[in-house]
Amino acid sequence: MDPSSNTVDPALLPEPSFIDGILLFLQSAAAWFVAVFQGQVELLDKYGWRLIMGLGTTLEMVGISLAIGGLLAIPIALARKSKFAPFRALAVSYVFFFRGTPLLAQIFLIYYGSGQFRPFFESAGLWPIFREAYWCTLIAFSLNTAAYTGEILRGGIEAIPPGEIEAARALGMNRWLMLRRIILPGAYRIALPAYGNEIILMIKGSAIAMVVTILDLMGQTKLAYARSFSFEIYLYAAAIYLALTFILTRAWTRLESWMNPQRRPPPQAA
Amino acid sequence: MAPAPAAPLLAGFGDVLGWLFAAVIALVHGITLVVGALWWLLGLIFWPVGQLLGFVIDILGAVFGWLGSVIYDVVADIAPGATFYIDLISFGKGGWGDDLWTGLQLTLKLAVISLSIGLTIGLLGAGAKLAPNKWLNIIGNGYTTLIRGLPELLTLMLIYYGLLFGLQGLLSTGILPLLCDGTGLPDKLALIGLGEDAARICVSTTVQIDGFSAGVVALSLVFGAFSTEVLRGAILAVPKGQLEAARAIGMSRRLTIRRILLPQVWRYAMPGLGNLWLIMIKDTSLVSVIALDELMRKTSIAVGVTKQPFFFYSVACLIYLAITGVSMIATTRIERWASRGVRRA
Numbered sequence: 001m002d003p004s005s006n007t008v009d010p011a012l013l014p015e016p017s018f019i020d021g022i023l024l025f026l027q028s029a030a031a032w033f034v035a036v037f038q039g040q041v042e043l044l045d046k047y048g049w050r051l052i053m054g055l056g057t058t059l060e061m062v063g064i065s066l067a068i069g070g071l072l073a074i075p076i077a078l079a080r081k082s083k084f085a086p087f088r089a090l091a092v093s094y095v096f097f098f099r100g101t102p103l104l105a106q107i108f109l110i111y112y113g114s115g116q117f118r119p120f121f122e123s124a125g126l127w128p129i130f131r132e133a134y135w136c137t138l139i140a141f142s143l144n145t146a147a148y149t150g151e152i153l154r155g156g157i158e159a160i161p162p163g164e165i166e167a168a169r170a171l172g173m174n175r176w177l178m179l180r181r182i183i184l185p186g187a188y189r190i191a192l193p194a195y196g197n198e199i200i201l202m203i204k205g206s207a208i209a210m211v212v213t214i215l216d217l218m219g220q221t222k223l224a225y226a227r228s229f230s231f232e233i234y235l236y237a238a239a240i241y242l243a244l245t246f247i248l249t250r251a252w253t254r255l256e257s258w259m260n261p262q263r264r265p266p267p268q269a270a
Numbered sequence: 271m272a273p274a275p276a277a278p279l280l281a282g283f284g285d286v287l288g289w290l291f292a293a294v295i296a297l298v299h300g301i302t303l304v305v306g307a308l309w310w311l312l313g314l315i316f317w318p319v320g321q322l323l324g325f326v327i328d329i330l331g332a333v334f335g336w337l338g339s340v341i342y343d344v345v346a347d348i349a350p351g352a353t354f355y356i357d358l359i360s361f362g363k364g365g366w367g368d369d370l371w372t373g374l375q376l377t378l379k380l381a382v383i384s385l386s387i388g389l390t391i392g393l394l395g396a397g398a399k400l401a402p403n404k405w406l407n408i409i410g411n412g413y414t415t416l417i418r419g420l421p422e423l424l425t426l427m428l429i430y431y432g433l434l435f436g437l438q439g440l441l442s443t444g445i446l447p448l449l450c451d452g453t454g455l456p457d458k459l460a461l462i463g464l465g466e467d468a469a470r471i472c473v474s475t476t477v478q479i480d481g482f483s484a485g486v487v488a489l490s491l492v493f494g495a496f497s498t499e500v501l502r503g504a505i506l507a508v509p510k511g512q513l514e515a516a517r518a519i520g521m522s523r524r525l526t527i528r529r530i531l532l533p534q535v536w537r538y539a540m541p542g543l544g545n546l547w548l549i550m551i552k553d554t555s556l557v558s559v560i561a562l563d564e565l566m567r568k569t570s571i572a573v574g575v576t577k578q579p580f581f582f583y584s585v586a587c588l589i590y591l592a593i594t595g596v597s598m599i600a601t602t603r604i605e606r607w608a609s610r611g612v613r614r615a
Contacts, residue, residue: 096591099548100548100594101587101591102555102556103552104555104556104558104566105555105569105583105587108569108570108583113579113580113583113584114580116578116579116580203421204421204422205421207421218424221424225431234428234431237424238424241421242415242416242419242420245418246419
């Protein structure tokens, strides 16, 4: 063996012990962690703003469709309770269709399906709307959430104590005033927990918009993944969605207790 | 990366680790074998039933085929334009009916398998959440919070790409061959006749994740999380006095669960579980995103070829509506049956 060489023949080394094995393992694990951390900082620096922008799109779409769906839900719920049978049948079949088919199929039906009737939409001047994936998805979301919200609202209306309606009638309120002052406020209050669930379902369901190339949070995540090939980007998206639902659940509990003062514990007598 | 550092890295505890892995794999292998044998036995017992059903279905098919051709001729007489669309969903040449049918079968298979696994997870989860053990509670709560807060699509992607990247990472960083060498796993698995498979997997370089398995894992996890909550509520809905009464007359814990708890849990949980089943049927459409040829993707393929998007997506919607409609009728029947003998308010 060459004495000037500073390498040792591995055969001469003592057999590594159990402790050596564990130490080496820990050492390489620590090095791995540092490398991973630096890689993550770089990744977030590059794609973090994309995720934030995607979150903005998600919130925007969910907000708009919830607003439109909430407005549409009132006539649906009232039609469902109507004494006129065709209205009832229409509302029931609308709700059955939108609750019985996947949201993905509804988006495809509106976005791709409208292309089959392009001349018609062009003559009606609606083609610029139905050409854009964004508006089609928004229409699908709104119609979908309108069906669910309509059912929730119907449940709320049915749960109003009949005595309240009788009292309103005894006071001489007309139908419209009764609806505005007694039925809807009571129904909203009763339907509040279920409606919170619907908002969360809508936020989660909006991830589907990715499939028709919309760059919402999920779409941006997929894009960033396709560019960087790092799987962790999905974990960050998951964290954002989790945080969103967590914050919403908390806020909703607050809102419920604010809107139902009768459920709060009575103030302590001094 | 050269496999040289394998020796010191795993020198001390490699062998122990190897036996541990081998034991786990042997256990899973044994369970698979037993289940396979049971499945085979079940097939043997129900073979005559299958034959009889097949015969009945053949007869029904002939009758309905004849009826369909008669209706088709009538339609062709009245509205010749409509036959174009009927041809599109026919089962013959140039029709997409058979493709949609195979897609529908895959959708239903996905849903039923995920339902059974998800219900098992749900029962375990409800047990964990109600257990007196703090750690079990934390695990159960973490699981349901995590899965219920994530979009189903994201869960699917996480599992699909997570499995893909995890396994690929194992291969590309050389950890898998390193583990195989260090633990001597193939030699140990050779004892139960799996040596060749293990050796083949140890030298493999690419992984393929099957969309169906990823879909089953994701859908069962989602169904499991939601059914955990439903079952927990149902267990809590059983009046406490009944359990105390059962203990008072000297029933054992197991007998109480079997005679008092489960029949009522089933009754209370049925509406919620029926709802979850409908949600899952709809969620199977998400698996089309990872290129599994279920109903939605078959429809998209048909649209790509025929350029009839509205027609085919409407057909797909109607098929989904049919499934959910039948499921709704079935669940109300089951609910009524489960709560027979209960006075209605």
